[in-house]
Amino acid sequence: MTTMLTRQPAAPTENGAGGSARSREKRQRQSAFVYIAIVVCLALFGAPFLWILLTALATPQQLGEGAGGLLRFDNLQWNNFVEAVTRVELGAYFGNSLFLATLTAVLTTASSAIVGFAFARIRARGSKALFTIVLATMMIPQIATLIPTYMMFSQVGLVGTYWPWVLWGLSGSAYMIFLFRQFFAAIPLELEDAAIIDGCGWFRTFVQIFLPLSRPIILTSLLLQFTWAWGDYLTPALLLNQDNTTLAVAVTNAYLDPQGNGITTLQAAGSILYILPALVIFLFFQRYFISSALSSGVKG
Known part of the structure; x- marks a missing residue:
């Protein structure tokens, strides 16, 4: 009688499973860091454009009130663009x-x-x-x-x-x-x-x-x-x-x-x-x- 021997797949060791989990966590932390860096750069580069847009839509009174006046969106002055085109x-x-x-x-x-x-x-x-x-x-x-x-x-x-x-x-x-x-x-x-x-x-x-x-x-x-x-x-x-x-x-x-x-x-x-x-x-x-x-x- 011939006995057939089959090799069973090795069970994952504790060190291997732990290493894989740590590697996955490391990649997740790196991805989170990249996304945070992108958001920070977007805010830094987009803030000046947003500020000038709010200034263009504000009245002189709102401009004198500072950031609080610029962030009021109840009185947007779209006619500033019209006057900018027609003035010159x-x-x-x-x-x-x-x-x-x-x-x-x-x-x-x-x-x-x-x-x-x-x-x-x-x-x-x-x-x-x-x-x-x-x-x-x-x-x-x-x-x-x-x-x-x-x-x-x-x-x-x-x-x-x-x-x-x-x-x-x-x-x-x-x-x-x-x-x-x-x-x-x-x-x-x-x-x-x-x-x-x-x-x-x-x-x-x-x-x-x-x-x-x-x-x-x-x-x-x-x-x-x-x-x-x-x-x-x-x-x-x-x-x-x-x-x-x-x-x-x-x-x-x-x-x-x-x-x-x-x-x-x-x-x-x-x-x-x-x-x-x-x-x-x-x-x-x-x-x-x-x-x-x-x-x-x-x-x-």
């Missing part, structure tokens, strides 16, 4: 900002993509040193070059025009050049070799091979440069006239009482109307921004 030619300033931001975004993206492609794929003597110099320019604050830039543009008669933004766009952005360089450097060398074998020059390779693959980074560059130009106050205030200035300058200087003091409720309403376009664009394109931020660090 908001549409004209909006068009100026839209044109200037779009011009800056398109030119900067195009020039940065070309320079980033050259740094990533063209092997030339001194290219690494030149790329280091380009990156070093990011450490120079804009305020340090603002007055010399104004003097230079004033001497050549470009103050009061949009030509400074054209020249800045054609010169590219050091940060965007870095992102494009990192993205293009991660593309396999076989694609470049195949294009060269087919008779493509560098420009055709850039346009037909590399640009179609770089849609996320292009959209990211357009988004960042648009929001930068849209939110810039100091440069338009210094270089442009009252007729062709941007919405940022108009919102700051337009809502004043006869004594020259700012009307806070109208300034808040105008500020919300001012930030909405950039906010909507950012929310719409944020997925491309995240994907390009990940892909830009694949290869150094």
Whole structure:
């Protein structure tokens, strides 16, 4: 007679069960910490926007009462937004900002993509040193070059025009050049070799091979440069006239009482109307921004 021996599954030990429970509790604590951190960050970043929205919907009397007055929702002043639009030619300033931001975004993206492609794929003597110099320019604050830039543009008669933004766009952005360089450097060398074998020059390779693959980074560059130009106050205030200035300058200087003091409720309403376009664009394109931020660090 043959005896069949079967191996019974081992019963979970006390240490194994306890370890699994402790691991599960640890993961739960980590998840709770992450959620708490998200809520705290949301409150910190959302509180200023909520405060300015409550200010835009308040009366001057409620504003004088402080937080208690702002949190009364029985007398919301929606006509503050109407007055913010009708008090100044908001549409004209909006068009100026839209044109200037779009011009800056398109030119900067195009020039940065070309320079980033050259740094990533063209092997030339001194290219690494030149790329280091380009990156070093990011450490120079804009305020340090603002007055010399104004003097230079004033001497050549470009103050009061949009030509400074054209020249800045054609010169590219050091940060965007870095992102494009990192993205293009991660593309396999076989694609470049195949294009060269087919008779493509560098420009055709850039346009037909590399640009179609770089849609996320292009959209990211357009988004960042648009929001930068849209939110810039100091440069338009210094270089442009009252007729062709941007919405940022108009919102700051337009809502004043006869004594020259700012009307806070109208300034808040105008500020919300001012930030909405950039906010909507950012929310719409944020997925491309995240994907390009990940892909830009694949290869150094």
